[in-house]
Amino acid sequence: MIALLLRDLRLATRAGGGFGLGVAFFLILSALVPFGVGPDRATLAPVAPGILWVGALLACLLSLDRLFALDHEDGSLDLLATAPLPLEGTVAIKALAHWITTGLPLVLAAPLFGVLLQLPGQAMPWLVVSLAVGTPALSMLGAFGAALTVGLRRGGLLLSLLVLPLYIPTLIFGAEITRRGAEGQATATPLLFLAGITLGVLALIPWAAAAALRVNLR
Amino acid sequence: MSIWKYANPAQFMRTTDGLLPWLVGAAAICCTAGVVWGFLTPDDFRQGSTVKIVFLHVPAAMMAINIWVMMLIASLIWIIRRHHVSALAAKAAAPIGAVMTLIALATGAIWGQPMWGTWWEWDPRLTSFLILFLFYVGYIALWSAVEDPDSAADLTGVLCLVGSVFALLSRYAVLFWNQGLHQGASLSVQSGERMSHVYRYPLYLAMLGFFLLFLALLLIRTRTEIRRRRLAALQAREMRA
Numbered sequence: 112m113i114a115l116l117l118r119d120l121r122l123a124t125r126a127g128g129g130f131g132l133g134v135a136f137f138l139i140l141s142a143l144v145p146f147g148v149g150p151d152r153a154t155l156a157p158v159a160p161g162i163l164w165v166g167a168l169l170a171c172l173l174s175l176d177r178l179f180a181l182d183h184e185d186g187s188l189d190l191l192a193t194a195p196l197p198l199e200g201t202v203a204i205k206a207l208a209h210w211i212t213t214g215l216p217l218v219l220a221a222p223l224f225g226v227l228l229q230l231p232g233q234a235m236p237w238l239v240v241s242l243a244v245g246t247p248a249l250s251m252l253g254a255f256g257a258a259l260t261v262g263l264r265r266g267g268l269l270l271s272l273l274v275l276p277l278y279i280p281t282l283i284f285g286a287e288i289t290r291r292g293a294e295g296q297a298t299a300t301p302l303l304f305l306a307g308i309t310l311g312v313l314a315l316i317p318w319a320a321a322a323a324l325r326v327n328l329r
Numbered sequence: 330m331s332i333w334k335y336a337n338p339a340q341f342m343r344t345t346d347g348l349l350p351w352l353v354g355a356a357a358i359c360c361t362a363g364v365v366w367g368f369l370t371p372d373d374f375r376q377g378s379t380v381k382i383v384f385l386h387v388p389a390a391m392m393a394i395n396i397w398v399m400m401l402i403a404s405l406i407w408i409i410r411r412h413h414v415s416a417l418a419a420k421a422a423a424p425i426g427a428v429m430t431l432i433a434l435a436t437g438a439i440w441g442q443p444m445w446g447t448w449w450e451w452d453p454r455l456t457s458f459l460i461l462f463l464f465y466v467g468y469i470a471l472w473s474a475v476e477d478p479d480s481a482a483d484l485t486g487v488l489c490l491v492g493s494v495f496a497l498l499s500r501y502a503v504l505f506w507n508q509g510l511h512q513g514a515s516l517s518v519q520s521g522e523r524m525s526h527v528y529r530y531p532l533y534l535a536m537l538g539f540f541l542l543f544l545a546l547l548l549i550r551t552r553t554e555i556r557r558r559r560l561a562a563l564q565a566r567e568m569r570a
Contacts, residue, residue: 276463277495280502326483
């Protein structure tokens with residue numbers, strides 16, 4: 112499993128843009144929003160939690176279609192499916208690699224973008240915490256969507272149509288944590304909900320994604 | 330006699346062939362009677378004549394949710410027991426459900442404009458219906474994107490299972506996110522009567538009518554799908570010969 116994780120990470124870094132691309136997309140988004148809604152602190156600060164979370168969703172979505180597609184094209188996915196490691200484990204490891212290359216950089220870089228969008232200072236730790244808790248669920252759900260569409264020629268648009276509705280609960284609770292943090296309210300309830308969603312997704316989605324992969328490899 | 334008898338496509342076609350005209354007739358009568366009777370009811374003392382849209386809105390909204398549940402059950406039957414009719418029924422039900430969701434959203438908007446003063450409000454019920462519509466669209470899109478019919482049935486079945494969990498989760502997450510404008514349920518088994526008999530009986534009739542309408546449309550569409558599969562099989566045999 113560790114070998115597979117290292118292989119995926121190595122492929123992501125050497126193929127170019129593995130780590131940087133999601134963050135760069137996030138940066139562009141944070142730069143575009145003030146152009147759209149105006150540069151005032153009073154306008155930006157209330158929408159900043161939502162924008163940052165929607166940006167994280169979209170940045171996560173960007174690299175999803177490559178999650179299984181490349182391995183499917185060169186046949187290594189068939190080898191992985193016949194390997195002694197259960198396909199559920201393969202899915203989980205690939206989602207983990209996806210999270211390390213896109214989710215983790217976002218979590219680490221998020222305070223910077225918070226500053227750009229005039230997010231109040233007291234909300235910064237909550238932004239980081241909510242992203243750190245929520246993004247693993249995004250990667251795992253994305254792996255499910257990628258497994259559903261892996262055999263399709265033009266799966267990219269369909270993938271976003273399938274995956275984004277699944278992101279809604281995560282988005283609601285994640286943005287709520289940050290918003291409450293910005294207003295200095297208690298954040299425990301949405302945080303627990305978000306953690307519950309993430310844990311449930313991590314526990315159950317690998318089976319659904321592996322089932323979809325098996326169908327597509329038939 | 331077992332219900333699995335109808336899993337045989339030939340048996341299904343034979344039975345529904347005789348059943349369908351009656352079902353279509355009953356659906357037409359109930360829908361027309363329910364809506365016309367509803368239209369002839371007196372105006373509500375606060376909402377005026379706008380209350381009459383309820384005879385379209387409530388049955389459509391009810392069916393929109395129930396059709397998804399039916400798709401979930403049909404998908405489960407397909408995944409567990411591999412009956413093709415079940416998978417085709419789930420496929421046939423999805424566009425009907427999507428249209429029901431649209432009807433509920435559209436009639437709600439038309440009613441909401443004079444009553445709430447807005448076409449759209451980010452209210453939990455409205456939002457969860459929009460999310461439900463997105464799930465329907467994704468489901469239909471996945472069906473049409475996958476070429477091999479059995480793979481498509483498998484993949485959409487898995488999507489339906491996961492989607493059901495997340496549709497339910499979104500329903501309650503949305504409740505957490507924003508408190509609503511939409512009134513509570515007017516018809517409820519537990520809380521007794523909150524609606525005058527004058528409106529209640531036509532509403533029941535309209536609900537029955539919409540249910541029969543769904544059943545009739547579902548059977549017609551499933552029969553079409555079965556015929557399409559037979560046609561594809563014949564063509565494949567022709568190609569090989």
